[in-house]
Amino acid sequence: NYYCLSGHPTLPCNVLKFKSTTIMLDCGLDTTAALYFLPLPLVHSPRLSKLPGWVSKDGAINLEKELKECSGRVFVDSQPEFCLPEKELLDLSTIDVILISNYHCMMALPYITEHTGFTGTVYATEPTLQIGRLLMEELVTFMERVPKAQAATCWKNKEIQRLLPGPLKDAVDVWSWRKCYSVQEVNSALSKVQLVGYSQKVELFGAVQVTPLSSGYSLGSSNWIIQSHYEKVSYVSGSSLLTTHPQPMEQSSLKNSDVLILTGLTQIPTANPDGMLGEFCSNLSMTIRAGGNVLVPCYSSGVIYDLLECLYQFMDSANLGSTPFYFISPVANSSLEFSQIFAEWLCQNKQSKVYLPEPPFPHAELIQTNKLKHYPSIHGDFSSEFRQPCVVFTGHPSLRFGDVVHFMELWGKSSLNTIIFTEPDFSYLDALAPYQPLAMKCVYCPIDTRLNFHQVSKLLKDIQPLHVVCPEPYTQPPPAQPHRSDLMLELQPPPMSYRRCSVLGLPFRRRYERIHLLPELARSLVPSEIKAGVSVATVSAVLQSKDNKHVLQPVPKPAPVPPSKKRKRVMEEPPEVLNPKPLLSGAVPLEPFLAMLHKNGITEVKVEETADGHILHLQTEDVLIQLEEDATHIICDHNEPLRTALRDLVLRFLQKL
């Protein structure tokens, strides 16, 4: 069975029950709920602190302290909260393992592994773990740097929420939203991670083998193969066929899957990453040439490496040589350095640089030549070295917390400046809502390198899974472009789709188990050929099942009966092994059988044709013989000798084993 704990197609969190194991696939955290909250400013913002509180029109509800109004929208004034994966659908303590496909899909891990009774193992590649840790630590720092005295909860009251203005009114499951976890929880959760390498086979309880494969999306990102002896499930999440920094996607191992679970396709199927990258560069250069600053809200790992690389090549041609680039994040330094040491996880091109030896990413050179400077925060060194016009890369892309909030307040008022959104996770209009009215230019060029529908349909044609399971949005065109039938999955058979809280039964075709035969048992078998190339033997053995492995062992010889007089003892002895009756095979042909009956003196036979065969009525003896394809019945009351005789006649036509 397949349990869907998250409806978000690119931040999946699903559970697969397969061959007596319970496997969680990814642990994504939907942070879009943060958009309902007011930004957390690093430096006191008079504008934000002066926002009016919200009171319902009739004055009946006063939530002045909890809700603030800004340009016609209401925001919760509290520490931002996140929407967690569904916890009620199944008992999280029963989860055996969690497979992580990339560092963006593990942000909910502490919510799952801590305080839930989880005792299993988390599997992830090393870059996934290390960069995932950075992103989690960054998130925690962002929150803990700006503590809020109290948490707003009154607005969540159903009766009150109903009366709030949109979009708060329409927010779902608000009671399950949670505040960010702590560093301790992060450390504890990550201590449960066991590292794996690409193509490494990991046995789970002997029943299932899981293998990570390169998915080409980010450093250490992986797809997973989950297979038993006779079934194979492929889990494809966040894959990319573009040539960026990570190792290219491994496709051939995904072939012959019974079920392929497909998640993490591009979120912006109409935006081609190359075009967007071009758009990013030209807007950036245009702003700098006009003397403005550029703000790029981004995650501290991932696309930023590609952006820096692209800018590195573009800078000279665009006369940006003297413009400083700042990367501000509590983990900026570690992120830039980690990227350089995971050489084995990089694309061939970058790997080969390491042997020269040269740093695989050109941002090393940018740092060396002082073109790119990185700081943990806007406080400290940064403030003394800050020079404008400049380009700032900083988080968080939701614009609700992190250093980006400060730059929004600082630069928002000038139309010379530009904010360029490159992360596709958040609607840029929603992200900008608490900063309105805004004079700064906004450019939306989401760069999502994950598979698009065109690529995925080609991929599926190649690897031909028997069944595809995917989130519901992939089975219909995007709501904004209902005519784009090319932006959906059209497969035969149609994909099985899921949404949050769905439970699917996965269609597996084969229901076999592999059983091992011990050599001594095998030696005792006497195969007899029933048709050319097919031999059959009967086996009498003891089946031992342990750790999901099944072994046939020879039947232990009955121990010589110890001289004991206690009856009880006798009862405990293994039952005596009887010689099995021979197995019969073959068919009883009608005409020869009638001839045989005739020969044995049974002449009056009435033959009736039925759907399954024939019924022979021996009228004199008042006996019925039913001849069917897989059964023969002799109905003969009170005449055992006749029955035996008839049985023997039937047996003459059958082979014995």
Add this chain to the structure above:
Amino acid sequence: MDSDCLSLLPAVCLVLADPKQSPPDDTSLEKLLDWFKELHSQSNGQVLLQHQPCQPCLLEFISSVCTSKTTDPAILSFTIKLTGLLAATTQGFHLLDEGGLLVYVFEREAWGVCDLWEDASVRSGWLQGLLDMLKHQQALGFICGNGLIKVILQLQNDRSLFVACLANQLLVHILNFLTSSNMTSGSDVVGSSESSLRPDWVSVSSEIMNAVVEALSSEDCPQVLQGLRLLSLVLSQCGEPILSTLWKDVLVPLEVLVNRGSESLIQTLITVLEAALGTPLLNQSEYKVEELLEAMLGDGNRKECFQCAALIVKLEKCPEVLKRKAMDIILLPLQCVSTQPQAEKEMNVVLKEQLSQKASCISLLMQSLSSLAQLAHTKYLFEDISIHSITSSVVLLLRMCSGHRPSSLLHINAFTHLIGCCKVQRCGLDTLGALSVYEEKLDLRKDIFGVLLDYLQSPDSHATVLKKTFQAVKRWIVCSPFPDLLQFISHDLFPVLEKRMCDLRWEVRDSTLEFITQLTAALNGNSGFSEALHTSGVVSVLLSSLADAEGYVRASAVTAVGEAVTASLYQTVLVSNSKLLEEALVQMMAILSQDTEGFPRRAVVQAFTSWLKGSHLITALESSLSSVLSLGGSDFDWEVKMHTLELAEVLMEKTLTCCPYAVQNFGSSEETRFTQALIKLKDFGLFDLLFNSLFDCDRPVCEKACALLVKLRTLTAETADLDHSVLVLNVCGNRWGDEVQRRYLNKQQAKASGCVTNGVTGSDEGTDCDLHCSKDISLPKILQILDLDDMQRMLTLSSDHVVNSPRSLMEDILSAAQQNEENIVDCY
């Protein structure tokens, strides 16, 4: 010189005929043959055939090559061609025929090695030889008498395309030759057919024509194709009576082919019919030319009819009715894809099916679009179809290509095929641009500029698509200025252009700059435009593009800035003008002196030239001109030097004829003004440039400089009382100065000795008679000293005139043979 060469010929023949020598390369043989051809045509065949040592050695050469057992195919092919050439005159023909050489050469059974026929170069040489020879009746007699027609007909289907093509040409030549005046009996009447031919030739022509008919009736496609190719050649090159006779014969098989409608034959069939359209056959209904073309189109229900229609639309001499029918068919795919469902009730099944497959859908639409563009280029008058609806179809199609879907549409499949399809986008944009000729009939400007702007803005537009978009925008802007033009340019167009000038792809930056240049040039004189240009941010981005990393982009930026400066002259706000020019000059001079690539430096000099050529006087340029001349003249790139000389030419013209830069003193005589102008040019360093360039290492540069100096000499000579003393140039310390001094001294010496021998002393020249080296010589004097006419004559000869002679060619062949021998000796 020829006789000189002819003396080498026997030795060359020996080398060529020597099977131990590896043959010279093909080009040498071709050049040798060219020389023979030239020689032969100059002397009407006399030289080669009568020159004593030559004639026998050539004959000997031919016979030895043909009989040799080890001849190389290249040599044999050369020999056959040579023989054909020699036999082109009756005299040569007889000479060769008497010795039996002709049969030796053209009868392959007579060759030493029959297998050589397998080599395509030999077969092609054989055909070429016959073609060259066929200049007189005897030659034709030889061909027919020896049954060579059959061989030629076989070669028509040769596996080598060159051979097959040559065979066709030869056959057409034979047919033409049969009907030419020297072959016909002369007593015939116009309109009669083969009766006008001499009876013995009738069989020849009918043999060829029967072969054509047979080929057309064949089941073998390549054979049919060759037959059709020959037919179209005959139609375009032969006259009556061949034309009508052949056409009558081929009409039936041709009809069969047309009705069969095989895809691989369409192109060739159309070529045949196109050729037929150009003949008198068209006007005779029994020849059914028009009928056949119409049959090609069918009723629009065949897969092939679209290709036919596309071809027919392009035909020049096509009857109007037919063209209209073809147009209806070829526009169908475009209309079907981009019109509302109710309009296509009767849409045909074939088209529907074709549109549902990606490849055929795209190719159909492209045929449709390019045919439309073709018609627009000829400003075709659409009568049955509204040009308005067609244009909106193209606009709609372009929108579909970028993912926009019109409100209701039948062809969902076609739509998904089109999204992001660059091919259709490019083709559609070309067509849309071409449709601008119908501008006054259309009321679609808003839609058209809307879609073009979308393309310019879209991040997914391919660089080539953007280029096409720019072209289309330009055509629509230029075709007729409209009221909101400036509004559109400054509000919609300029912001996009600014962004595109910062594009990641240099190709896009380059084509954007080119577009700005073209637009500025096209709207030259429109003060509103230049004001919009200079008040927008475009100019500042233009200036920063001068420092682009890509050389091509810098070059385009230089041109664009140049054009912007020119446009600024029409503007009233003068302050910003001078600032732009000032900044442009600083950056351009930096490019000229420092840029590592040639293109930007060339562009800088060209920009100066165009400024100078313009009607406005730009006084600020004056201070930079001398640096441009000296930097440009000493550039490493010869094209920069050439452009600098062009600049010098313009400068000379302007200064000496209109004198805008000369000080205008009223009352001063014409002569003083001229002298002052020359002084001005001297101050610019123009003379240094010209003299330096005269001795440049690049011939075109010298040539140009020489031409300019000759012009200058003429002008100075025309002005009688030129004050020499004020136009004195220093001739020391540079190459041209040394040369002038050397010549000066030579002349002095000659004159001095002349003085002594003749005992005559010149009046004023006598003072120059002392043999002192002079540091300063006046300009007119220098122009006299230099023998410019002789220099110009030498320079006009091409640089390889010394080595490119038949003599050197033959010497090369001989020395290669010698070296070869030496090498062989070395081996032992």
